[in-house]
Structures are given as C-alpha cells and as structure tokens.
Amino acid sequence: MSRSSIETSSFFSNMEQFGFFDTVEQHLPDEFTIIYEIARILEDKTHAIARALAPILELNDPSATDNNLDQILIPNVPEAKEYEADLIRSVTEVRYIYPAQHLLPEMVFLRRLAERSLWMPRARSPRNFRYQTESDRFAPDDRKQKVYILFDTSSSMRQHYRIHLAKAIVYLFLQQNQRELGTIFFRTFDLTVGELRTARDVPSYDRLISDVMHINAIGNGTVLQKALQTAIDDISHESQLSQSQILVVTDGVAHIDLERLKEQMGDHITVNTVKIGNARMHVDAKVIEDQVFQSSNDDAVRLRELMKQKRDIELQSSTASGHLRQEALRSQLGLLQRQIDNLTERLGAFVSEHYGLEIQNLSAVYVNVDDIAPEEMFSLPEDKVSELEDLAESLLEALREEHQVEDIKRAAVLYDHLILLMKYNKIDASRFEKAAKELERTLDAILNKPTGSTEDLSISDLERMQLRNMLDVGSFKQKLSLAVLIRLLFLKLKRWWLARKQHRAFRTITGRTIRRR
Structure with missing residues (x-):
C-alpha cells in the first residue's frame, strides 16, 4: 500500500x-518546490488569478481562434465518441487505464506505473475538414499554434516569488499546448537575451519544462526592447517561426519604444503579455528630458520644434540692432517659453503615467496578476x-x-x-x-x-x-x-x-x- x-x-x-x-x-x-503549490492554485479555475490568466492559457485553444468561415456548416461530432489508445502521462491518470491491466502482478503493475507504460483510452478532438478556398480542394484546419515565449529573468523577478509564479504559468501553458503539440520557441532575457530553445514533440516539451523549472533570476537589468526586437526579427526572417505569437512573461519594469516596435511588428505579429505584480518605474527629470529628445510622441515632436525656434530667435536677438527689433524678439521668446513650459508639463504628466507601461499598449492580450502572498500559497x-x-x-x-x-x-x-x-x-x-x-x-x-x-x-x-x-x-x-x-x-x-x-x-x-x- x-x-x-x-x-x-x-x-x-x-x-x-x-x-x-x-x-x-x-x-x-x-525553494524550488514552491512551484508545486503555485501550480495547485492556478489549476483551481475558481481562483482569481486562474480566472485572470484564462485568456493567456487559451491562446493555443483551437476553439478560441477566430474563423472567417462561419457560414460553412461543420458536422457536430461529439469529442467523447473518438478515442485513441495512449500511454498515461501522469500517475493521476491511472484511474482511466484499460481494466484488464489491473490483472497484472502487483510488482509488474507498479513498475509499469512508474515507467508510465500503462495504456488508457484518450479522447481526441474530431478532425474536421472544411472548405477553405475557392478551389475544389479540401484542407485540414491548421490547429497547431506557434508561440514565442520571452521569459524575464531579471533580479526584480526574485521579489515576492515572481519567478516561481512565472514558472508555474509557463508550465501550465506548455502542458496545455503539449496536447496539440504546437511549436514553442523560448528565450530568457535580463541584461542579455538568452539562446533560442524549441519544443515541438513530447521529448523536447519535457526538456523545455525542465529547463524552465531550473531557471534562476540573476540579471540586473531588463532588455525588454532588445528581447522583443530579437523575437520579431526571428519571426520575420525564419520560415519555421512565421505566424508565431509572442508571449511575454515579466514583472513589467522596463521601457520600450512603442512606436518603433509597432512599425517592426506590422500586421502579422501579435504580442501578448503576462505582467506579474504592480511594480512601476521611477520617473525623474532626466527620464522626462530623454523622452523630449527621443520620443516620437506628438507633444515631444512639437516640443523639439519649439525649442529649435527658441534657439533661432535667441541667435537673432544676439545680433539684432534697434530697440524695437529686440523687444519684438523678446516678446516672441516669452511666448515660445510659455508654450514650451506647458508642453513640458503635459509631456511630464504623460510620461509619469505611462512610462514603463508601454508593453500594455503593445499587447493584444494583457493580463496583470498580483503577487501571491506566501500565506495564501x-x-x-x-x-x-x-x-x-x-x-x-x-x-x-x-x-x-x-x-x-x-x-x-x-x-x-x-x-x-x-x-x-x-x-x-x-x-x-x-x-x-x-x-x-x-x-x-x-x-x-x-x-x-x-x-x-x-x-x-x-x-x-x-x-x-x-x-x-x-x-x-x-x-x-x-x-x-x-x-x-x-x-x-x-x-x-x-x-x-x-x-x-x-x-x-x-x-x-x-x-x-x-x-x-
């Protein structure tokens, strides 16, 4: 027993x-075993965090994909009526095995249980073929999703067990995606961007899950911009990565150039994000000044134009002759300065509110989950x-x-x-x-x-x-x-x-x- x-x-x-x-x-x-307790919480569909994560975990659900062929009638084949023999994947599935295997000697049964070599009937989704083109050719649905995961390993992920929560989220995502054997691409990022890992079959999925579980948060920075650009470049130039969705798992403490990334993504690349915790970046005068000279925001562009006009008028004022001419230039400088001050104040308020949160505007699906208190775990x-x-x-x-x-x-x-x-x-x-x-x-x-x-x-x-x-x-x-x-x-x-x-x-x-x- x-x-x-x-x-x-x-x-x-x-x-x-x-x-x-x-x-x-x-x-x-x-504290690696914490992941077990967090995964237990996330598997509870009634928990607030599990409900919040549902849109992310369903990214690879074929039933959730948009279909422009709603007018085509698909035969209703109940999933439970199609089965195939399969080996158990976990000891928890032992109750579903074919009954005849219970007649095996106890030691043989336990050995096969330990080796996961017991057989069970596994329900599979019916494979429906639908008319997808104007030709007479029928083609199967493309049910296998491609997801490119970017996993934050910066030192801020050590706080409040965020790295453990991130691992549990990715574990559940991989476990669910493995059922359809969709292709997963995976990179870590902190001060640098990690090497590309790929999972497309059961052994590679198992290796990737193990690799994710052994990750440590060691970096002292977050190059989210570079990580996203790397993923976009990979998807744009590697045929095996084409049509991949990007999934970012991070605590969100990073600034990105939103407009530049949107331009690189175009219409064929989608970013989805899980942000853990409520950390915010500190915005000071230097950050606002940098945004004035680097941002493509309309206010920043207008502010740079006004500052250029101000420099030109100051140059004219230094060489102007005549009292009336100098008074007119000083009046223009005063008006420009008031406009500059107003725009700077408005840009500062905008930067303070949105700086470091650009990933939210970039994402098609954005989920912000709170840190899990240890007492709850x-x-x-x-x-x-x-x-x-x-x-x-x-x-x-x-x-x-x-x-x-x-x-x-x-x-x-x-x-x-x-x-x-x-x-x-x-x-x-x-x-x-x-x-x-x-x-x-x-x-x-x-x-x-x-x-x-x-x-x-x-x-x-x-x-x-x-x-x-x-x-x-x-x-x-x-x-x-x-x-x-x-x-x-x-x-x-x-x-x-x-x-x-x-x-x-x-x-x-x-x-x-x-x-x-």
Whole structure:
C-alpha cells in the first residue's frame, strides 16, 4: 500500500514533470518546490488569478481562434465518441487505464506505473475538414499554434516569488499546448537575451519544462526592447517561426519604444503579455528630458520644434540692432517659453503615467496578476495536510525496508518541501515538523551507515561528517536547502554504482573478489 501511494503521489508526479529528480546532481533553484503549490492554485479555475490568466492559457485553444468561415456548416461530432489508445502521462491518470491491466502482478503493475507504460483510452478532438478556398480542394484546419515565449529573468523577478509564479504559468501553458503539440520557441532575457530553445514533440516539451523549472533570476537589468526586437526579427526572417505569437512573461519594469516596435511588428505579429505584480518605474527629470529628445510622441515632436525656434530667435536677438527689433524678439521668446513650459508639463504628466507601461499598449492580450502572498500559497486544506503526512509515513516505511536511490531523492525533496511549509503555514507547522524530523533522522541514519555495511554508499568519513552537519540544522527556521545534499548524495551513489560494476567485471574476468580492509 505504501509503495502504491508513493508511485501515485501527485507531489512526486509534479516534481518528476518539473525535471527535478533527473537533475539532482546539478544546481537546484532556491525553494524550488514552491512551484508545486503555485501550480495547485492556478489549476483551481475558481481562483482569481486562474480566472485572470484564462485568456493567456487559451491562446493555443483551437476553439478560441477566430474563423472567417462561419457560414460553412461543420458536422457536430461529439469529442467523447473518438478515442485513441495512449500511454498515461501522469500517475493521476491511472484511474482511466484499460481494466484488464489491473490483472497484472502487483510488482509488474507498479513498475509499469512508474515507467508510465500503462495504456488508457484518450479522447481526441474530431478532425474536421472544411472548405477553405475557392478551389475544389479540401484542407485540414491548421490547429497547431506557434508561440514565442520571452521569459524575464531579471533580479526584480526574485521579489515576492515572481519567478516561481512565472514558472508555474509557463508550465501550465506548455502542458496545455503539449496536447496539440504546437511549436514553442523560448528565450530568457535580463541584461542579455538568452539562446533560442524549441519544443515541438513530447521529448523536447519535457526538456523545455525542465529547463524552465531550473531557471534562476540573476540579471540586473531588463532588455525588454532588445528581447522583443530579437523575437520579431526571428519571426520575420525564419520560415519555421512565421505566424508565431509572442508571449511575454515579466514583472513589467522596463521601457520600450512603442512606436518603433509597432512599425517592426506590422500586421502579422501579435504580442501578448503576462505582467506579474504592480511594480512601476521611477520617473525623474532626466527620464522626462530623454523622452523630449527621443520620443516620437506628438507633444515631444512639437516640443523639439519649439525649442529649435527658441534657439533661432535667441541667435537673432544676439545680433539684432534697434530697440524695437529686440523687444519684438523678446516678446516672441516669452511666448515660445510659455508654450514650451506647458508642453513640458503635459509631456511630464504623460510620461509619469505611462512610462514603463508601454508593453500594455503593445499587447493584444494583457493580463496583470498580483503577487501571491506566501500565506495564501501555503494555506492547505486538511486533506492536503493529511496527504503529505501519509506520504512521509509511506516513504519512511519504504526506506526501512530498502534504500532505493529514487526513494532517498524523494525523501530529501519532501523534507525540503515540509521545511518550506513550516516557514509560512503556522497552523499546521507542528504536524509538518513531526514528519520532517522523521525524514531527517532517516536520511541522517542512511548517511551514517558504517563504511563496512553491505549497503555502503562509498561516502568518505569527511563527506559523511559534512552531510551530517547539513542535516543537523538546530532550528528549522534557519534550515539550509537540501539541494546540495541531494547533489552530493546522488554523485556518491553514482560513484558507488560504477565501482560495483567494475568489481563485478573484475570478478568475472579473474575469478577473484576484491576484499575491503
């Protein structure tokens, strides 16, 4: 029963989809399990943020696309009447599998469940062919969307868990788009624009999801203008990117040249934006002055003309002879100065209100979501708290029977998540602490096995002492992330496994056994 609950756990299923178990030997982002709790909130269609994000998540929904052929009658084929056999994609789909597979031996069933090799009937949308041209040729609908994602990794995204919320949004978007296997192009941007990644099949989607989950917010700037220009250039000049929509995920703290970008986009490129938080750029006199000389705004253009006229009249005044001529020029200068002051004040008010928000005017779909308070993220219903407690108990029971590498990684990740929950969920903190301490003691015991044990992990005494110090946190409030622990443990397990294979090869060739001293 305990093994079944571990294999069917939605928590571990999501951690696997995020790619955390496959890359534990690499650096894991801080508080990486937060994404699981945020995704849980976003999947609740009744939540305010989920409702706000609906227009973005539906960008790739074929039913939402505009169709100019409404007059053509399409046969109504219910979706539920067309199925195709497919492998399960998540342990949560186990309830839909073909019933005959329940007759498999328990260990075979659990292994296939872990490998996602159980079969289920999956409903598919009926493929309708409609008359799209004036010829006699029928062609299928172009249902596969192309979306070019620009993901903000500037340092401001570290605030209020915005980077985690952005990852959860992109994860849900990719998960939904994967059903139609539309093509996704992806770049990060901060001080520079990242390399282009592409997903167009299941393996590349899985890799992209894992890459997104491991992103860190490290840049000290936001080159949104350059990122948008790069995407526009890619779409305009690369045939495989043509007809792509651009999706920007950012906290919006950046200024762009709106008119220039609109000109480059033309009519064939669309930008959609998710802005996280309510951060605004500070506007000072220098910003307003820069806008006077750089903006294509009508007031800015008129202001530059008036300033040029003022300089010309000042030059004339310096060389004018005669009192009446000088008085006339001074009168013109006074009138020009009043016009300049009025326009400067009006332009300053406009810049103060709109500076840094140009992306909103550029976007066809613009969604502004508030930061999620940590207390809301970690306020769990009773059934979720009980589920985590049961999961911890099942893992402990499994580790008492056998030290499987996968279970050790799961225990470390669950321990890390429980510590994170304790930090913000004060109501259930005592229950999380009890489960976390049990996991901590078990992990500590595994790492402190005698070096002569049959289950020795080939970890040196010094390394064992370092790992014990990492687990001996004293106060859970000051707890260090277990990312380093997981990485070191995985490397030691891998080294032990390679050494074991070498010993077996040596015994096969020579017939002798290497004895430890």
